[in-house]
Amino acid sequence: VALAEDHYARTYGQAPAPPGAGIRERLERILDGSLARLEAFYGLPSRGPDTGGTAGLKARTMAARAAAMDRVFHSPARWKGMSPLERGLARRTAAEAFFLDRHQQLVDLGEYLDPAYAGSEGSETSPDRLIEIAQNLWDLANRLEGGDIASRCRDFRKDVVLRVGAPVDASRREGEGSRTAARRVLSDLHRAFEDLASKHSAQ
Known part of the structure; x- marks a missing residue:
């Protein structure tokens, strides 16, 4: 979380959560900033931090995802009607959306990370839950590095x-x-x- 805060502060000028904030609060600040990057790029109205309902984090994430897919995929009729220059611009826009989608994936994964899920200090957490948490943390780090599901860690055996x-x-x-x-x-x-x-x- 500290590395992500430093990255977003240096790259996007995003202020981290105030001193003394818990891990979940710090993570939510990062997720909100990630979505704000996408909303600014796609011209979507930013509703700010999660307030539930249609203005919640999930709704914002899905809206950003839909905007990205609209730039990556084109119907045959739309593509056929483009000039060579327009197609070149469409490819460039699709490439930008493809890599910006890592912000959306970061938010999608970050929603699942909550220290409370591991149980209170001193409590006994099941091995399955610990493996799930470790996998989610690995996925989050992978998206911060620019990776995707294709390069997902497969060290954990699944039955x-x-x-x-x-x-x-x-x-x-x-x-x-x-x-x-x-x-x-x-x-x-x-x-x-x-x-x-x-x-x-x-x-």
């Missing part, structure tokens, strides 16, 4: 466990509206998943 729960009836019942049916099915799925998860944790 797939497939568990099948009871079937859920997804058909619409007589007299039931589509929205009511959708809410019921989602509720049944959630309940079945929680039941399956609780049985697994009890083993």
